[in-house]
Amino acid sequence: xxxxxxxxxxxxxxxxxxxxxxxxxxxxxxxxxxxxxxxxxxxxxxxxxxxxxxxxxxxxxxxxxxxxxxxxxxxxxxxxxxxxxxxxxxxxxxxxxxxxxxxxxxxxxxxxxxxxxxxxxxxxxxxxxxxxxxxxxxxxxxxxxxxxxxxxxxxxxxxxxxxxxxxxxxxxxxxxxxxxxxxxxxxxxxxxxxxxxxxxxxxxxxxxxxxxxxxxxxxxxxxxxxxxxxxxxxxxxxxxxxxxxxxxxxxxxxxxxxxxxxxxxxxxxxxxxxxxxxxxxxxxxxxxxxxxxxxxxxxxxxxxxxxxxxxxxxxxxxxxxxxxxxxxxxxxxxxxxxxxxxxxxxxxxxxxxxxxxxxxxxxxxxxxxxxxxxxxxxxxxxxxxxxxxxxxxxxxxxxxxxxxxxxxxxxxxxxxxxxxxxxxxxxxxxxxxxxxxxxxxxxxxxxxxxxxxxxxxxxxxxxxxxxxxxxxxxxxxxxxxxxxxxxxxxxxxxxxxxxxxxxxxxxxxxxxxxxxxxxxxxxxxxxxxxxxxxxx
Numbered sequence: 001x002x003x004x005x006x007x008x009x010x011x012x013x014x015x016x017x018x019x020x021x022x023x024x025x026x027x028x029x030x031x032x033x034x035x036x037x038x039x040x041x042x043x044x045x046x047x048x049x050x051x052x053x054x055x056x057x058x059x060x061x062x063x064x065x066x067x068x069x070x071x072x073x074x075x076x077x078x079x080x081x082x083x084x085x086x087x088x089x090x091x092x093x094x095x096x097x098x099x100x101x102x103x104x105x106x107x108x109x110x111x112x113x114x115x116x117x118x119x120x121x122x123x124x125x126x127x128x129x130x131x132x133x134x135x136x137x138x139x140x141x142x143x144x145x146x147x148x149x150x151x152x153x154x155x156x157x158x159x160x161x162x163x164x165x166x167x168x169x170x171x172x173x174x175x176x177x178x179x180x181x182x183x184x185x186x187x188x189x190x191x192x193x194x195x196x197x198x199x200x201x202x203x204x205x206x207x208x209x210x211x212x213x214x215x216x217x218x219x220x221x222x223x224x225x226x227x228x229x230x231x232x233x234x235x236x237x238x239x240x241x242x243x244x245x246x247x248x249x250x251x252x253x254x255x256x257x258x259x260x261x262x263x264x265x266x267x268x269x270x271x272x273x274x275x276x277x278x279x280x281x282x283x284x285x286x287x288x289x290x291x292x293x294x295x296x297x298x299x300x301x302x303x304x305x306x307x308x309x310x311x312x313x314x315x316x317x318x319x320x321x322x323x324x325x326x327x328x329x330x331x332x333x334x335x336x337x338x339x340x341x342x343x344x345x346x347x348x349x350x351x352x353x354x355x356x357x358x359x360x361x362x363x364x365x366x367x368x369x370x371x372x373x374x375x376x377x378x379x380x381x382x383x384x385x386x387x388x389x390x391x392x393x394x395x396x397x398x399x400x401x402x403x404x405x406x407x408x409x410x411x412x413x414x415x416x417x418x419x420x421x422x423x424x425x426x427x428x429x430x431x432x433x434x435x436x437x438x439x440x441x442x443x444x445x446x447x448x449x450x451x452x453x454x455x456x457x458x459x460x461x462x463x464x465x466x467x468x469x470x471x472x473x474x475x476x477x478x479x480x481x482x483x484x485x486x487x488x489x490x491x492x493x494x495x496x497x498x499x500x501x502x503x504x505x506x507x508x509x510x511x512x513x514x515x516x517x518x519x520x521x522x523x524x525x526x527x528x529x530x531x532x533x534x535x536x
Contacts, residue, residue, distance in 0.1 A: 001130070003031060004039060004101040005137040011150055020150060024158030033185040034102035040188070041180035043155050044250075047141060048181065051111040052119050054082055054143060060120050061086040064127070077479045080431030083139030090127050090135060097129040105141065105180065153400050163189060168203070168399045176200040177252050199244040199252075201235040202272065202318050202326065203399040207389060207406035214409055215370045217390065224330065224393050225373055226362045227385035228408055229313055230288050230495060230509075231278040232295075236312055237319075238263060238271045245277075256300060257310055262357045266344055270322030273337070274397075275314040275362070283353070285384040287497040289507055311358040314341060315389075318397060326397035330405075333397070334364055380411045381536055386494060387411045413492040414508075414534050416526040417517055419447055420487045423469045424480045426454060433466040434481065437513070439491055441504070443528040450504035450531060451491055456513030465516075488517040488525050496534050506531055 007027045011020045028036055041047070062072050067089045079085045099107075104126075111119055130138055156174065160167035170189070176199065178188060210217075217223060233248040243264055245254045254260070257277065267273075279286035279294075290308050294300060317337035318326055325333050341361045348356045367373040373388065380387050387410035395405035418439035426435035436454040440447030457465070465487070472484040495509035506528075 001097065001099050001101050001104050001134055001138070003027070004035060005134040007039070008137050009133050017154065020154060021158045021161065024150070024155060025161040028159055028162035032100065032102070035100055037183070037185040037188065038102050038105050038180045040155065040159070040174065040185075042141065043150055044152050044174060046179050047144070048105060048109050048179070049112065050142060051108050051114075052123065052142060056116065056119070057082070057086060057123065057139075057142065060123055061089060061127070064124050065089040065091060077425055078431060080425065080427040083143050084136055086127075086139050087132055087135040093128050093131055093135075095129045096131075097126065097134075104138065108141065109181065159189070165189065171203040171399050172200070175203060175246075175250060198239050199237060199242065201237060201244070201246040201250075202324075202397075204233065204235070204248050204274070205398045205406060206401040207408045208401060208403050210390070210407045210409045214373070214390070217370075217407070220367055220370050220373065222392055222394075223366075224334070224391050225365045225367065225376065225388045226315070226391075227380060227383055228387045228389045228410065229276040229278055229285070229362065230384065230386050231276040231291060231313070234275060234277050234312065235318070236260065236263065236273045236275065238267045239269055239322075241269060256294060256297065258300065259305070259310060259358045260312065263359065266347070266357050267340070267359075268321070270319060271340075272317070272319035273312065273314050273359075274316040274318055275312045277310055278313055279308050280311040280358070280360075281309055287384075288495060288509065289497040289499060309358070311360050313360045313362045315362050316397060328396070329394040330391050330397070331393045337361070377409060377411060384536070410494070413494055414496055415490055415492040415514060416441065416531055416534075417488050417520060417524070418450070418491050419485050419522045419525045420465075420483060420489060421447055421449055421485060422480055422482050430462065433462055434469045435462050435466070437489075439489065440485075441526050441528045441531055447485060448504050448528055450502070450506055450528070451493065451508050451511040453489075453491060453511045453513050457516065461516055485522050488520045488522055490514040490517055496531070496536075498535060504528055504531070506535070 004027075007023060010023045014020060027039065031039070058069070058072060061067075062069050067075075072085070072089065075089065076082060076085045079088065107122070111122055114122075126138060127135055152174065153171075156167050156170050159165070160170055163170075173188060232253075234253070235246045237244040237246070241264065243254060243260060244252065245257055245260055247253050277291070279288075279290040286308065291310070294304060294308055294310070297304070314337055316330070317333045317340065318324070320336055320340075325336070338361060341359060344357055344359065365373075365376065367376070373390075377388050387408065390407045390409055392405040398405070418441055420437055421440040422438035423434040424436040424438075425431060426433055435457075436452065438449050438452050440449045442448075468487070469481060469483055472486065473481045474484055475482045490513070491511055492514045493508040493511040497507050498505060499507035501507070
């Protein structure tokens with residue numbers, strides 16, 4: 001545990017990528033295999049299931065620290081991190097612990113079946129045997145992930161340096177549904193497990209946003225374009241008469257979409273399709289909000305299947321007849337995919353829509369000029385897309401986000417001018433400032449809240465607004481403050497749809513602050529009707 005805590009302290013204490021990679025590589029060379037496995041699991045968001053709820057952790061921490069709960073909660077709102085707050089208020093340890101990371105985690109796993117008294121004794125005993133940073137890491141394992149600027153890509157680089165295994169090979173090995181409880185470091189990194197490989201996806205290839213002018217990509221004839229559909233990026237895998245559907249977040253979601261079981265009857269084994277899960281009914285794409293009604297559901301009932309049917313809109317073919325196609329040019333992969341889907345549609349042409357396989361093609365388009373492509377981009381919202389994906393015709397399917405071959409050219413966002421109505425403290429380095437804001441629009445002479453945003457301003461602007469908020473608070477609701485309506489901000493967002501869950505009757509996607517409208521009085525802010533008029 002000491003070694004792992006020191007690793008976290010080192011990589012959390014620098015913003016230099018090479019130093020983080022070097023620290024991780026040295027750790028992977030020197031730590032024991034069990035600790036290395038759990039380090040990979042923790043840094044790739046595979047923390048074991050929490051054995052203790054955070055309410056009890058708060059209570060037990062205040063008991064041994066002597067800090068009253070109200071003061072703990074005030075401190076938590078300032079610090080912005082529960083694990084760090086608990087580590088800070090506990091008394092100085094008089095003992096030390098030599099337990100390894102893997103030993104601590106195995107004890108936490110065993111703790112799940114214990115009663116609250118046993119859990120309390122375990123936590124308090126370990127808290128008093130660990131120094132401040134070891135406690136912080138101990139608490140983070142219990143409460144959540146490590147936000148320390150270590151992506152899986154960076155961790156894979158370090159592991160490749162320590163093991164001599166190609167980083168792209170490792171990226172593929174680290175995909176899938178493994179956990180620290182169902183594999184070993186040797187099996188995960190060095191062995192080729194056929195059972196695990198059967199359902200394993202490939203690392204997703206991600207695009208960068210177009211920088212500058214699209215014409216800078218030079219000859220338009222080298223590029224293929226398709227619409228950037230607004231759904232859930234996925235890989236659908238057919239191997240050994242089984243289907244596996246993975247989201248881009250490495251979540252196995254096969255059971256959430258029973259419609260896709262039809263693929264087993266018509267798509268041969270050894271096929272992997274990269275595509276987008278979209279809500280699709282009566283020949284039309286539905287709103288992302290409709291898809292959200294299915295996301296997170298433990299069970300998908302018959303009514304929901306009828307109300308929000310889904311399809312996969314296919315982008316790419318990564319595996320065919322059991323052969324990895326990623327090194328093949330995009331044009332060649334797409335030709336095979338087009339043939340697969342078109343043959344399927346031809347066979348099912350006479351079937352009723354409800355009986356057809358829920359697999360569609362994302363149309364690829366070529367243009368004679370960038371102006372022609374821009375005209376198609378302008379149709380994106382009408383077609384329920386977010387803009388265009390631009391792919392070099394001879395590009396391979398790479399690992400992760402790479403510049404050069406794939407670009408996303410999104411439509412300009414929606415925007416409205418709204419009034420700041422509520423504020424809440426931020427997190428991390430902004431934990432001492434009010435930086436999380438709620439905004440309202442006018443309706444019948446009142447401000448109705450419609451969105452929250454916490455990004456888009458400079459540090460200097462955040463500090464200035466924070467000082468104003470502290471002097472203009474009307475009411476306090478725990479960590480939230482209502483403020484005197486005075487400031488107007490331009491709020492941009494990617495999508496908009498009707499919503500029964502929101503007071504405004506509207507849901508916006510990815511709202512963020514564009515600019516502080518110091519030139520505009522609150523009376524000139526937009527109305528709720530202005531917002532609703534933007535709904536396609």
